[in-house]
Amino acid sequence: MSVSLGALELPGPVLVAAGCGGTGRELEPYVDLATLGAFVTRSISLDPRSGAEAPRVVETPSGLLHAEPPSPGLEPFLASELPWLVRSGARVVVSITGRSLGEHTEIARRLGRAPGPVAVEVAVSGEPFHAASLVAAVVRDLPRGLPVLAKLRPDPLRVVETARGVLDAGAAAVVVGDAQAAALPDGRPAGLSGPAIRPVALRCVTEVCAALPDAAVIGGGGIATTADARSFLAAGARAIQVGTALLHDPTTAARIAAELDQETP
Amino acid sequence: MSLHVTGELLDSKRVGAYRHLTLVAPGVAERFRPGTFVALTLADSARLARRSYWIHQVRPVGGYGPALQLVVEPIGVAGTWLAGLPVGSKVGLTGPLGRPFALPKEPVSCLLVGEDVSAAPLFPLAERLRERGCAVTLLVAGRDEAHLLSALEARRSARAVTVVTADGSVGQKGRVADVVVETLARARAEVVYAAGPHETLHAVAAAAEDQGAWSQTAVEVTQPCATGLCHGCALPVVGEDGVSRTVRACTEGPVVRGDRVRWGALA
Numbered sequence: 001m002s003v004s005l006g007a008l009e010l011p012g013p014v015l016v017a018a019g020c021g022g023t024g025r026e027l028e029p030y031v032d033l034a035t036l037g038a039f040v041t042r043s044i045s046l047d048p049r050s051g052a053e054a055p056r057v058v059e060t061p062s063g064l065l066h067a068e069p070p071s072p073g074l075e076p077f078l079a080s081e082l083p084w085l086v087r088s089g090a091r092v093v094v095s096i097t098g099r100s101l102g103e104h105t106e107i108a109r110r111l112g113r114a115p116g117p118v119a120v121e122v123a124v125s126g127e128p129f130h131a132a133s134l135v136a137a138v139v140r141d142l143p144r145g146l147p148v149l150a151k152l153r154p155d156p157l158r159v160v161e162t163a164r165g166v167l168d169a170g171a172a173a174v175v176v177g178d179a180q181a182a183a184l185p186d187g188r189p190a191g192l193s194g195p196a197i198r199p200v201a202l203r204c205v206t207e208v209c210a211a212l213p214d215a216a217v218i219g220g221g222g223i224a225t226t227a228d229a230r231s232f233l234a235a236g237a238r239a240i241q242v243g244t245a246l247l248h249d250p251t252t253a254a255r256i257a258a259e260l261d262q263e264t265p
Numbered sequence: 266m267s268l269h270v271t272g273e274l275l276d277s278k279r280v281g282a283y284r285h286l287t288l289v290a291p292g293v294a295e296r297f298r299p300g301t302f303v304a305l306t307l308a309d310s311a312r313l314a315r316r317s318y319w320i321h322q323v324r325p326v327g328g329y330g331p332a333l334q335l336v337v338e339p340i341g342v343a344g345t346w347l348a349g350l351p352v353g354s355k356v357g358l359t360g361p362l363g364r365p366f367a368l369p370k371e372p373v374s375c376l377l378v379g380e381d382v383s384a385a386p387l388f389p390l391a392e393r394l395r396e397r398g399c400a401v402t403l404l405v406a407g408r409d410e411a412h413l414l415s416a417l418e419a420r421r422s423a424r425a426v427t428v429v430t431a432d433g434s435v436g437q438k439g440r441v442a443d444v445v446v447e448t449l450a451r452a453r454a455e456v457v458y459a460a461g462p463h464e465t466l467h468a469v470a471a472a473a474e475d476q477g478a479w480s481q482t483a484v485e486v487t488q489p490c491a492t493g494l495c496h497g498c499a500l501p502v503v504g505e506d507g508v509s510r511t512v513r514a515c516t517e518g519p520v521v522r523g524d525r526v527r528w529g530a531l532a
């Protein structure tokens with residue numbers, strides 16, 4: 001059941017969401033990565049980042065809160081994590097993160113020279129205008145014209161406008177959506193993920209697909225079962241991402257992929 | 266290689282303050298090494314984080330093959346749920362997980378230090394060490410008699426057993442930190458294995474370093490996924506290269522060299 005996302009062809013509709021598959025190696029006992037649509041890496045920054053202080057991942061009813069995850073830095077990632085992922089047969093989408101436009105474009109330039117990735121994912125959380133300029137800059141600086149996936153926060157009020165902006169700026173597809181802006185019990189900023197955000201994410205996917213029927217949309221947010229996946233696909237998403245559900249049960253992506261595959265005539 | 270399976274509770278019995286659970290989990294018990302653990306899925310689907318438990322023993326159960334034994338302290342969300350679980354219940358389980366205790370190549374003298382429920386992984390370790398011809402000394406500690414994991418069984422594998430309780434209800438009155446230096450010297454141990462609260466592990470690692478012994482500490486850090494996926498179980502260490510970093514307790518640990526842990530930075 002192959003899936004076409006603009007310039008990007010994937011062998012299946014189920015992707016591992018950023019930051020929820022470890023380095024790939026840890027997921028391998030539970031799923032053959034080569035059989036999935038793609039593996040999105042944890043977000044890679046230019047320099048190593050140690051991430052937020054503990055506790056970094058906290059339980060909340062039907063969800064998880066995560067503070068800033070650590071990043072190995074681009075060079076160590078290119079030296080060990082990426083080659084392993086490519087050898088595993090996974091379609092690798094590299095998620096990138098930066099504190100400035102310049103950092104993003106620097107990563108894009110260096111990543112463009114590395115063999116292996118099939119796409120780059122950029123999480124955009126700011127104003128629609130800033131989101132579009134960030135995407136435009138990354139698209140411009142990717143030498144081999146690697147497709148860019150723009151990942152948006154599931155904010156029903158702004159998601160259509162942001163999606164339109166990033167697609168106009170050259171994104172091949174939009175990922176709707178990311179974790180929702182939230183706070184840990186101690187007040188530090190965090191992302192809320194898991195079934196708690198699924199209805200909101202589904203609303204966002206529905207609105208983007210209705211307003212932009214030609215857009216390639218990857219749906220995500222709280223997907224834990226094949227029925228969940230189906231509701232995002234029925235709303236118009238061409239593919240889906242599974243994140244938090246893997247932390248709860250590492251076989252989730254394999255199971256959803258197999259069950260969706262069985263259904264296709 | 267770890268497996269994700271549905272386990273079945275075969276037996277649950279109270280021993281002192283704890284519950285000993287026997288679970289069949291096809292394939293998991295066969296791959297067990299001392300120091301590895303399992304991650305359980307709570308029945309309450311609104312609780313997404315896994316809960317980790319040491320594999321205490323692997324024992325054949327008639328008709329089922331090897332089964333896992335866990336020791337559960339019946340407190341908190343997971344502890345009370347597990348302790349009250351009726352026999353026959355199904356439990357989602359992943360394991361065995363984590364890096365086990367490293368075993369010495371030579372039949373050297375070893376000291377094993379365990380406190381409260383955290384002492385669970387040391388008992389199968391004692392058996393393995395004895396099979397390798399190592400002289401095993403056990404130091405078992407607990408808040409009180411009810412929270413002391415039974416040293417009785419372990420006596421078979423150990424040359425000497427020291428028991429300390431904080432309230433003096435059995436054995437010597439005191440804490441691990443009070444007796445570890447002397448016990449280590451008396452055993453002339455070259456390797457020390459420890460499992461317990463962080464302060465205890467720190468004290469053991471420091472004593473081992475002072476006396477030129479290797480230490481292997483089993484560190485319990487809250488593990489949201491327990492499988493290496495979320496990076497939510499940061500364990501602060503100093504790498505082989507001397508550089509401070511954090512590793513994932515569930516994959517690079519839970520057993521790590523005691524002299525590599527930055528105990529002060531561990532919350």
Ligand SMILES: Cc1cc2nc3c(=O)[nH]c(=O)nc-3n(C[C@H](O)[C@H](O)[C@H](O)COP(=O)(O)OP(=O)(O)OC[C@H]3O[C@@H](n4cnc5c(N)ncnc54)[C@H](O)[C@@H]3O)c2cc1C
Nearest residue numbers: 059314317318319336337338341342343344485486488489
């Ligand atoms: C390697 C390892 C081995 C262990 N072995 C044993 C053992 O053999 N026997 C034993 O009794 N205990 C063991 N523990 C402790 C056990 O995993 C649980 O932490 C303990 O039972 C308390 O869980 P609880 O849900 O009852 O916590 P509670 O005290 O009820 O939890 C308090 C709060 O912490 C949050 N929380 C708890 N666990 C997590 C988590 N994993 N991720 C995110 N948030 C969380 C909950 O949401 C809750 O709000 C081990 C822990 C580790 C790391």
Ligand SMILES: Cc1cc2nc3c(=O)[nH]c(=O)nc-3n(C[C@H](O)[C@H](O)[C@H](O)COP(=O)(O)O)c2cc1C
Nearest residue numbers: 017018019043066178179193194221222243244495
């Ligand atoms: C522990 C954890 C770490 C995450 N790390 C990243 C990350 O590095 N980059 C990113 O874009 N999203 C990250 N996310 C967000 C997920 O990729 C996903 O978009 C979001 O959690 C919603 O989907 P879910 O409910 O299926 O998890 C992370 C989520 C979690 C729970």
Ligand code: FES
Nearest residue numbers: 490491496498515
């Ligand atoms: S608990 Fe998730 S990586 Fe260790």
